[in-house]
Amino acid sequence: MEIAFLLIPLAVLLVFVILGGLWWAIQTGQFEDLEEEGSRILEQD
Amino acid sequence: MAKPLAASSANPWQGLDIQSEWERFSQRDASSAEVWTSHVWVDNMHCAACSGRIEQTIKQQRGVLAVQASAASKRVRVVWDAKQTSPSHWFANLNEIGYPALPLNEYSAISDRTVQQRKMLWRLVVAVFCMMQVMMYAYPTYWSDSNDMAPDMVQLMKWASWVLTLPVMLFSATPFLSQAWASIKQRQLGMDVPVSLGILAAFVMSTLATFAPGGWWGDVVYYDSLTMFVSFLLIGRWLDVKLRNRTAGALENMMRRLPHAVLKKNAAGEWVQIAATNINVGDVLYVRPGEVFAADGLILGGSTSADESMLTGESEPVMKPAGAKVIAGSGNLTSAIEMQVEQVGEGTQYHALVNLMASASTEKPGIALLADKVAQPFLWAVLLAAIYAVFYWWNTDPAKAIMSAVAVLVVTCPCALSLATPAAMLASAGTFAKGGVLIRRLQAIQAISEVDTVVFDKTGTLTENVQQVTLADSHPDWDSQWLLDVIASMSRDSLHPVAQALHGFALQHDAQDQLPMQDWQEIVGGGMSAIFHAPNGALLPVKLGNAEFCGVRDEVEGEALRQVYVTTGEITLVRLTLSEQVKPHAKAAISQLIANGLDIQLLSGDRIAPVKNLAAQLGIQRAFGLQKAADKLQHVKLLQQQGRKVLMVGDGLNDGPVIAAAHTSIAMGSGVPLTQAQADMVVLGNDIGVLVSLISHCQKTILIVKQNLLWAALYNAAGVPLAIMGLLPAWLAGLGMAASSLLVLLNALRLTDWNKSDWQKGQA
Incomplete structure (x- = not known):
């Protein structure tokens, strides 16, 4: 079980890395319009 | 009439080169007084290639420091130096490469709201994500005996939980x-x-237990309850921010209805494009069909019809010959005209309507204040109980005194209490959404459960938007099929809703609309005329239109809205009656509402006779015709002064102020987006019957809210004395809090069962 002493801190680190990714996603507006993006491919340019 | 030139010799964007003008869509750079960041709207930028091209071209301009074009939002951000260039240069440049741009005036307001919404979402994401991780470390300790896990392993998990709780405390919980x-x-x-006291107490106790275990504070940690609690609360906050932003956005869309740029006749008699903010009284403007009038004014040349439905409630196009008045915000329907400006900006009727709507919507009391008022006595009681616990135990055992106070705060930590209302309301809102009813304000559920008077608008709410055509009589000497062909052919090319209804009616009766005819003419506000070859071969001038236009006596009567005639000379060939069609279920729904003890009233802008007739058909006692927007507002206010709780059901935009002023409101789906945004609920799908089950489900929701509150109160009444007595350790208090929250949530889940057509069972 000693491996947990390495894995748990690593997991906590990973949480912050993932949160960083989510921060990027929110700031670039990925969650602002969830409907339109899906239908955009069907529209003509 | 002279057609406007495609490209004028003068730069049409020169109006933007005054600082006060460009300040409307630009912000000064923090680093330099001469550097500005502008936001413009390019409507025909559709793909990445377009945005690439725009960026490339504008970057080459002298004085342009940076360009960023986004095809998804159709916006371009330009950073430029006021010493070296001016907006008109790069606006002209964009025009040259085929992307005419418009200044994005309200940009700062939009971006403020976006930033606010993103921040709230970010708080929520941090809290929920950290909560999930904390749960993972809390879970093993729930299920293991004290000897199962090595003490240092338990300690490691506490540390990890503490690290993960820090962002929740320092960032996510800061609004509270x-x-x-x-x-x-x-x-x-x-x-x-x-809430804050509970959060802080739980955090401090847990931190002490983590880093200095074994003191009087014990060694139990509450990171899981803490992060869960914050996450629950943030979900509510985030939904609230989203709802409010949507409202603000809708109001801005209304303001943005006016065009940004217009064609104005300059001193040399040429048409030049100017910014709409630069229109002055006395200017002559060129307005094409399909455009919106930017100002109030008089028509100088040409004649057209205008869609004024959003300003007057008049559902039919209004005839506008030369010399007639047009109003800002109304749409030009049929042909291009020249107009002279009489009123701009604040002075227009359009602005008055926008202001009326904005002020009416702010008159509503905030539910947040109300909730605080109800909670106030409870909160004082909790605080006093905690203080009492401290005093009670202080002399005998200071440690137990602190623990008991914390237990009181944790056990009452108003989780169940603060979840009781929103959980039930959100469950109902979700269920309604699945059934095609959208809720814009959650407190509307409570408001709707309390109403005693329902005021209906007529067109589009109780009746279909499409007018029903019936053949009143047709001349016996003429072939009726040929007459239908005449009607179909004459009405084929008109955009007028009555003509379209006639065309549809004729086609339904197997008419063909390609009959040869000459000199087809449409006279706005009257009808159409053309010359046909009669079956016997003679040339026959035919008129189709209202009584005045056809030169006959108007025989409109009863429930009919109007009659349309087809004449030749003095002979009336066909008489058609136009009437409104009552929506299916409307009568049954109304009688069910009356049976449920509600007072039903009908307000309409139409003639009194058809309104009364419709009311009689539906069994409505009180019906009022010829009601303009201001009259309706007055009527609703009068009812409210009598102490009634009024539910307004409407669809037209002229109902906007009334909808905003009523106790609560429902918009039917075919209404314009703004009214929908003003109304508390929107019923999609036009089925009036939904109202009945909607109202009863709202009442059920409030019942569940009351049950939840009662449970929270009972739980507190039992828990608080135990906590004060020191019989309730903090961990058990935490468990009790979680259990009561869960119970409240499960009770709320019962609301997810809703059948729209339940009410019809009682009909039979």
């Missing part, structure tokens, strides 16, 4: 902490105060 602090400074007690 800062609002609690603000209300303490103002010597008021809001819901945020005990």
Whole structure:
């Protein structure tokens, strides 16, 4: 079980890395319009 | 009439080169007074290639420092130096490469809201994500005996949980902490105060237990309850921010209805494009069909019809010959005209309507204040109980005194109490959404459960938007099929809704609309005329239109809205009656509402006779015709002064102010988006019957809210004395809190069962 002493801190680190990714996603507006993006491919340019 | 030139010799964007003008869509750079960041709207930028091309071209301009074009939002951001260039240069440049741009005036307001919404979402994401991780470390300790896990392993998990709770405390929970602090400074007690006290107490106790275990504070940690609690609360806050932003966006869309740029006749008699903000009284403008009038004014040349439905409630196009008045915000329908400006900006009727709507919507009392008022006595009781616990135990055992106070705060930590209302309301809102009813304000559920008077608008709410055509009589000497062919052919090319209804009616009766005809003419506000070859071969001038236009006596009567005639010379060939069609279920729904003890009233802008007739058909006692927007508002206010709770059901935009002023409101789906945004609920799908089950489900929701509150109160009544007595350790208090929250949520889930057509069972 000693491996947990390495894995748990690593997991906590990973949480912050993932949160960083989510921060990027929110700031670039990925969650602002969830409907339109899906239908955009069907529209003509 | 002279057609406007495609490209004028003068730069049409010169109007933007005054600083006060460009300030409307630009912000000064923080680093330099001469550097500006502007936002413009390019409507025909559709793909990445377009945005690439725009960026490339504008970057080459002298004085342009940076360009960023986004095809998804159709916006371009330009950073430029006012010493070296001016907006008109790069606006002209964009025009040259085929992307005419418009200044994005309200940009700062939009971006403020976006930033606010993103921040709230970010708080929520941090809290939920950290909560999930904390749960993972809390879970093993729930299920293991004290000897199962090595003590240092338990300690490691506590440390990990502490690290993960820090962002929740320092970032996610700050809105609650800062609002609690603000209300303490103002010597008021809001819901945020005990929430914050609970959060802080749990965090401090857990931190002590983590880093200095074994003191009087024990060694139990509450990171899981803490992060879960904050996440639950943030979900509510985030939904609230989203709803409010949507409202603000809708109001802005209404303001944006006016065009940004217009064609104006300059001194040399040429048409030049100017910014709409630069229109002055006395200017002559060129307005094409399909455009919106930018100002109030008189028509100088040409004649057209205008769609004024959003300003007057008149559902039919209004005839506008030369010399007639047109109003800003109404749409030009049929042909291009020249107009002279009489009123701009604040002075227009359009602006008055926007202001009326904005002020009516702010008159509503905030539910947040109401909730605080109800919670106030409870909050004081909790605080006093905690203080009492401290005093009770202080002399005998200071440690137990602190523990008991914390237990009181944790056990009452108003989780169940603060979840009781929103959980039930959100469950109902979700269920309604699945059934095609959208809720814009959650408190509307409570408002709707309390109404005793329902005021209906007529067109589009109780009746279909499409007018029903019936053949009143047709001349016996003429072939009726040929007459139908005539009607179909004449009405084929007109955009008027009555003509379209006639065309549809004729086609339904197997008419063909390609009959040869000459000199087809449409006279706005009258009808159409053309010359046909009669079956016997003679040339026959035919008129189709209203009585005045056809030169006959109007025989409109009863429930009919109007009659349309087809004449030749003095002979009336066909008489058609136009009437409104009552929606299916409308009568049954109305009688069910009356049976449920509601007072039903009908307000309409139409003639009194058809309104009364419709009311009689539906069994409505009180019906009022010829009601303009202001009259309706007056009527609703009068009812409210009598102490009635009024539910307004409407669809037209002229109902906007009334909808905003009524106790609560429902918009039917075919209404314009703004009214929908003003109304508390929107019923999609036009089925009036939904109202009945909607109202009863709202009442059921409030019942469940009351059950939840009762449970929270009972739980507190049992828990608080135990906590004060020191019989309730903090961990058990935490468990009790979680269990009561869960119970409240499960009770709320019962609301997810809703059948729209339940009410019809009682009909039979």
